Amino acid sequence: MTALSLKNVNKSFGDVHVLKDINLDVDEGEFVVFVGPSGCGKSTLLRVIAGLEDATSGEIRIGGDVVNLTPPSKRGIAMVFQSYALYPHLNVRGNMTLALKQEGQSKSVIEERVQKASRMLNLEPYLERYPSELSGGQRQRVAIGRAIVREPELFLFDEPLSNLDAALRMNTRIEIAALHKQLGASMIYVTHDQTEAMTLADKIVVLRDGRVEQFGSPMELYNNPANQFVAGFLGSPSMNFFPAGLVSEGDDRTMGVRPEDLFIAEDGLLSARVSHVEKLGGDTNVIARLNDHQITARLFGQHSVEEGEELRLSFNPQSAYHFDQQGARLY
Amino acid sequence: MNKARSNPLNTAMMHGALIVYTLIALFPVFVILINSFKERRSIFREPLALPNSESFSTIGYETVMQQGDFFLYFQNSMIVTVASLFFVLLFGAMAAYALSEYRFKGNMLMGLYLALGIMIPIRIGTVAILEMMVATGLVNTLWALILVYTAQGLPLAVFILSEFMRQVSDDLKNAGRIDGLSEYTIFFRLVLPLVRPAMATVAVFNMIPIWNDLWFPLILAPAEETKTLTLGSQVFIGQFVTDWNAVLSALSMAILPVLVLYVIFSRQLIRGITSGAVK
Ligand SMILES: Nc1ncnc2c1ncn2[C@@H]1O[C@H](COP(=O)(O)OP(=O)(O)OP(=O)(O)O)[C@@H](O)[C@H]1O
Ligand SMILES: [Mg+2]
Numbered sequence: 001m002t003a004l005s006l007k008n009v010n011k012s013f014g015d016v017h018v019l020k021d022i023n024l025d026v027d028e029g030e031f032v033v034f035v036g037p038s039g040c041g042k043s044t045l046l047r048v049i050a051g052l053e054d055a056t057s058g059e060i061r062i063g064g065d066v067v068n069l070t071p072p073s074k075r076g077i078a079m080v081f082q083s084y085a086l087y088p089h090l091n092v093r094g095n096m097t098l099a100l101k102q103e104g105q106s107k108s109v110i111e112e113r114v115q116k117a118s119r120m121l122n123l124e125p126y127l128e129r130y131p132s133e134l135s136g137g138q139r140q141r142v143a144i145g146r147a148i149v150r151e152p153e154l155f156l157f158d159e160p161l162s163n164l165d166a167a168l169r170m171n172t173r174i175e176i177a178a179l180h181k182q183l184g185a186s187m188i189y190v191t192h193d194q195t196e197a198m199t200l201a202d203k204i205v206v207l208r209d210g211r212v213e214q215f216g217s218p219m220e221l222y223n224n225p226a227n228q229f230v231a232g233f234l235g236s237p238s239m240n241f242f243p244a245g246l247v248s249e250g251d252d253r254t255m256g257v258r259p260e261d262l263f264i265a266e267d268g269l270l271s272a273r274v275s276h277v278e279k280l281g282g283d284t285n286v287i288a289r290l291n292d293h294q295i296t297a298r299l300f301g302q303h304s305v306e307e308g309e310e311l312r313l314s315f316n317p318q319s320a321y322h323f324d325q326q327g328a329r330l331y
Numbered sequence: 332m333n334k335a336r337s338n339p340l341n342t343a344m345m346h347g348a349l350i351v352y353t354l355i356a357l358f359p360v361f362v363i364l365i366n367s368f369k370e371r372r373s374i375f376r377e378p379l380a381l382p383n384s385e386s387f388s389t390i391g392y393e394t395v396m397q398q399g400d401f402f403l404y405f406q407n408s409m410i411v412t413v414a415s416l417f418f419v420l421l422f423g424a425m426a427a428y429a430l431s432e433y434r435f436k437g438n439m440l441m442g443l444y445l446a447l448g449i450m451i452p453i454r455i456g457t458v459a460i461l462e463m464m465v466a467t468g469l470v471n472t473l474w475a476l477i478l479v480y481t482a483q484g485l486p487l488a489v490f491i492l493s494e495f496m497r498q499v500s501d502d503l504k505n506a507g508r509i510d511g512l513s514e515y516t517i518f519f520r521l522v523l524p525l526v527r528p529a530m531a532t533v534a535v536f537n538m539i540p541i542w543n544d545l546w547f548p549l550i551l552a553p554a555e556e557t558k559t560l561t562l563g564s565q566v567f568i569g570q571f572v573t574d575w576n577a578v579l580s581a582l583s584m585a586i587l588p589v590l591v592l593y594v595i596f597s598r599q600l601i602r603g604i605t606s607g608a609v610k
Contacts, residue, residue: 052505073511085502089524102511146510 001064003028003154003186004049009058011041011048011210018044020210022058026154026188026203031180033197034190035233036207042190045207046156049188051075063153073102078147079156082163084139086131086146092118093127096146103150110149117148120179137168144176148183155187161196169193176200194236198222206230228327231256237285240295244322246270253330256321259285262297268312270295277305286311360586367391367579374575391576394567395584398577403556404563409588411473411559412541415480416534422481423488423533424496424526428518430489431496432504442493448486453479454546464551471554479547484537495529496522531599538596542589560585 004026011019018041026032034042047053049060051072060067067075078099086095093114100110118124121141131139140160147155160176161169177200180187191197197204198218206213206221206229214226218234225231231239237259244251247269262270272288272295279302286297286305297313305311322330365381366374373386380386395401430442453460460479461470469475499522507517523530548562564585567577 050509052508072509079509081502081506083500083502085500085506087521099510
């Protein structure tokens with residue numbers, strides 16, 4: 001069964017057309033990640049799904065029911081916000097129980113669910129504290145706890161980890177993945193972060209300018225991007241693009257090669273001048289100029305490449321992608 | 332702590348300036364207070380001298396207590412001020428929330444229309460207001476004053492509060508909506524507590540002009556039983572003779588409640604002024 005299904009959803013703010021004909025089906029229990037550049041409409045799409053904004057046109061189904069006219073609290077969803085959005089006047093317990101009280105759940109049910117959620121998230125010692133007395137990571141867990149106690153069919157996360165530091169972000173990411181397995185509910189997750197998208201997602205939706213560019217599993221998108229935008233968006237460092245003419249005379253297409261597919265070779269086709277070297281220990285990223293184009297090669301292991309050096313790079317023709325002038329994938 | 336603040340010379344100068352300012356601000360109040368306890372002749376002979384055994388007199392207070400129903404005036408002023416503030420804050424906050432939170436046709440125009448009152452003094456409409464009050468039979472009731480002061484305070488209240496409400500996190504309100512709170516609960520339980528400093532600012536700005544107003548009590552509610560303190564005190568100021576003892580005593584007593592209200596609001600007010608800077 002589909003947990004969420006969007007049909008030709010459009011959203012305009014006045015004259016600004018933000019979401020354009022979005023079609024999407026999320027299966028039950030799936031973890032779907034929305035990625036895309038800033039301002040492409042990820043948050044807006046999430047808010048339309050939540051019912052915080054009305055779709056201008058189109059149909060939204062959650063668990064099979066059309067919910068276009070259903071208020072957010074009755075859609076069977078829960079949302080975790082980037083800014084946590086905890087109620088400042090309620091303690092952790094109050095924050096977690098408010099929605100259940102509104103639903104009119106019995107005391108014992110409320111108590112049981114709070115117990116369960118706070119155990120899952122290690123929040124038991126903090127139940128009586130107020131949000132202002134918690135660290136960022138704890139607040140984030142409370143925000144997630146507030147969503148869990150409602151036992152929704154669909155979780156919505158809007159960049160939940162972007163306010164956390166790197167180490168905490170990784171831990172929380174792993175916790176969210178574990179939660180997803182444990183709860184088995186469908187989740188929609190908005191992020192800027194490549195790693196979050198690749199590691200958490202069953203399916204990734206790449207959005208650009210309010211349109212779905214591609215929808216599929218992380219590896220599908222990585223190995224088989226539909227166009228130059230998706231190819232460049234996924235993967236870090238991102239894919240190198242240069243005119244195919246540099247390799248074969250008279251070719252006016254664009255060629256794309258992932259940094260990890262480039263290697264140093266005496267008789268390499270590409271001759272580039274090294275402008276910067278990043279030595280990461282396990283990897284070495286070589287940033288070089290190829291005529292007017294910047295290309296990045298990700299070399300495994302440690303290499304003694306110096307700035308200013310002239311380097312010949314090569315790649316396996318099978319690993320190259322080809323795009324036409326409009327950025328559509330050719331093969 | 333920053334450098335400027337920890338430098339002792341700077342600190343001394345800053346405190347010096349503040350103390351001088353405080354003295355200047357308190358001086359008139361002080362003069363009123365000491366002279367209210369002196370007999371008439373000493374008030375004029377040595378206005379700055381403290382009352383001593385010779386010049387001490389409570390004749391002013393006695394006159395005030397005897398003449399007219401001072402406590403009733405006092406009560407009237409209090410009712411009018413507090414009720415007006417309450418309505419200004421309540422309706423001002425509600426209008427501000429509607430303007431800042433909901434997108435509807437004419438939102439901008441409505442905001443401008445409501446803010447227009449800041450520039451147009453309500454006294455221009457005195458005649459029309461009086462006619463209206465006569466027609467509705469509200470003349471010589473406290474309601475007449477409360478309604479007028481509420482109208483007078485609303486424009487600035489809406490203007491200031493809507494600015495502050497725009498800053499309240501959308502996520503918080505949306506979290507409330509997802510949790511099933513009604514728009515009223517979101518407004519009263521989530522938004523209002525967060526703009527409390529701004530509400531205190533509005534309250535203080537409105538409180539003093541209302542408390543001190545003579546114009547509207549004189550025109551709309553001059554009856555004995557609806558006189559406000561300011562209007563009641565006027566009996567001591569005659570065209571030819573003024574009972575200064577009584578005037579000063581009445582003024583001294585009129586300061587008190589404003590002071591109390593101010594202390595209540597000031598904690599919030601200070602937070603309001605510094606809320607942008609700190610944090
Ligand atoms: N209330 C609104 N009124 C008018 N335009 C809006 C409104 N909300 C969003 N937009 C516009 O819609 C577009 C998409 O915004 P949205 O917040 O969905 O982007 P996003 O993909 O979430 O970006 P980010 O990654 O920076 O969070 C933006 O161009 C924004 O200016
Ligand atoms: Mg966003």
